[in-house]
Amino acid sequence: MEKENTYFGVKEIARRAKVSIATVDRVLHNRTGVSEKTKKKINDIIKELDYQPNILASRLASKKTINIAVFIPRVSPETDFWDAPLRGIRRAESEIKKYGVKLNTFFFDLNDKESFHKQAKLILDSGVNGVLMAPSFVEEATQFVGDCHKIKLPVTFIDSNVPEQTNITYIGPHLFRSGYVGAKLMTYRLKSDRKVLVVNISTETDNYNYIQIEEGFRSYFRDHDQANEIIRIDIKDTDQLSVAKHLTKVIHQHQEIEAIFVTNSRVFSVARFLQENNLTNIALVGYDFLKENIDFLKSNIIDFLICHKPEEQGYRGIMSLYQNLVLGSLVEKVHFMPIDIITKENEAFYQN
Amino acid sequence: MEKENTYFGVKEIARRAKVSIATVDRVLHNRTGVSEKTKKKINDIIKELDYQPNILASRLASKKTINIAVFIPRVSPETDFWDAPLRGIRRAESEIKKYGVKLNTFFFDLNDKESFHKQAKLILDSGVNGVLMAPSFVEEATQFVGDCHKIKLPVTFIDSNVPEQTNITYIGPHLFRSGYVGAKLMTYRLKSDRKVLVVNISTETDNYNYIQIEEGFRSYFRDHDQANEIIRIDIKDTDQLSVAKHLTKVIHQHQEIEAIFVTNSRVFSVARFLQENNLTNIALVGYDFLKENIDFLKSNIIDFLICHKPEEQGYRGIMSLYQNLVLGSLVEKVHFMPIDIITKENEAFYQN
């Protein structure tokens, strides 16, 4: 049961180079105070032995804290969706803070790109060791990731993905399939070939995840030769009044709408509109386990909710970064969350 | 940047109990040599402080090796499928052996349940700390897991799952969906409403994963109102001669078979049969990136192969156990592998 002694550490390197452990350490962390000659000698031995530091010992001895930036939207009075990931993040924090991991939260406002920029700059200047973020603003996030890449800062996305990003990890739903599932659920309620409305309520119209979801949604209809015409609207002002205004208009224009698919958690505002206007015969499918949404689910205004375990996304996101940082690479590029279906019948048992 | 000093370790416990660290340690590992009185006092303080050991330090100081049993089928001359997971397992081993993890391999013979029993007994007696296994024999695996559960031995399944097992982790495909995908691929080649044959070549007929796959397969046909009749055969003797005999018979009985779905990696033996009997107009879909399968894929005998990244399953399986054992719980109950589709066109780029 003895541990294999085939492992070479700093001690062995020091012995071979005929220097002290401290000097080897200086080279390893390229600190000053080592002559070029001994530096080269030590580096050669490091390469020869293919030295891999013992990260357990390293973390134990280090007084430095690992700092992880959490970069997600602020929980707003409009929608408290981001409360769930934050809970998971806090849970992860309490589990690993004893190993010297500290989280710094940077919230941005979904209605204000400038707040994203500001916080992004703060993060880059704060000297953190990793970032967990929601790439809600696609373009801005892409640029931010680029900046992180330059200084070798690992980044993990949750909630939605921006493909073709190098060096990032994604933990969240397969957005296309999620939309596909949404369409399938919708067909359970479709009784005719009348129109289907896709509603995107967001200040960001070009948001990549909504596009992916909608593509999945449309794909289902194509794949299954559903004859329903799919129309879509973007509602850029997220308050209830604007939503009502837009919906009133579109429903007047297209009298034959028999079902609505909302691409995010703001389905409750559509539900509220339908309720207030007595349009309860329109099927409604949307996203996320919010209290308001559940209420409308219970009262049959919303037919289905899709949910991607947001709390677990937060928890896993932090844990993934922690493992990445503490245990070395182990890089898992993508981890898809389940696409859970919530109905009136099973909502009581749902685990976020 | 200072580490939070809110953490209480053995030192603090010792101070409060007015004993030495060694005595606290004795209590923590319930070794002998502590009076009932001090034991109780120390245990009370442990509970009060909600002491969580620093696993990093613990692993570093411990001279004990973590032993993980690898319990998978032997690579047989018939099919070298299990070579891939083994490669991933070896890769994981080389990455973590420096942290005192040792793997003990126990191979069983897929044609011999007795070999499974024998090795299972060996594992239980070997005093390992965790088990990575393929539950190829469902009933036997279930019983084995029960035994492991009694002695609190964590178990991880790869390749296929046995649901409703407590305390195990599964890393592998969503079998039902995999069969569903198989059916969808099949429809690309179906030109009429003639019969579809499902072939299960295995010494184990009641193998849970084949049943799951087949259910997924049939579900697709049901969901999409495909009129094709699905017939199935079990071939319990896996040699080429037996396969040929069974196929000859079933093809005579059902003259209208236009497609065959093989539920595991032994699709090559069906391909060989089709080739030798010039039945190349029959569509063929099966599993796994084996050299023989790829050859038949290239020569158009096999139309599609489905693959679940077996190497990665092995790698992740070990890593999951390692993290579970070293970093504490972090238990991830299920991790589904992607359901990859391999065709003649993309096989050259496939990453196992």
Next chain:
DNA sequence: TAAATTTACGGGTACGTACCCGACACTTCA
């Protein structure tokens, strides 16, 4: 050329836990 810096390096302690090696008191038995 002596003093003041700077450069280059080693000694040694700490991180939190594991565990060996005793020490001391107390009991048992011849």
Next chain:
DNA sequence: TGAAGTGTCGGGTACGTACCCGTAAATTTA
């Protein structure tokens, strides 16, 4: 009554790395 055992505990070192502090040598400066 003394020796041998048993139960209970503490001191101290080790794991592999990080990093503080001190010092001798080399270099610069006066």
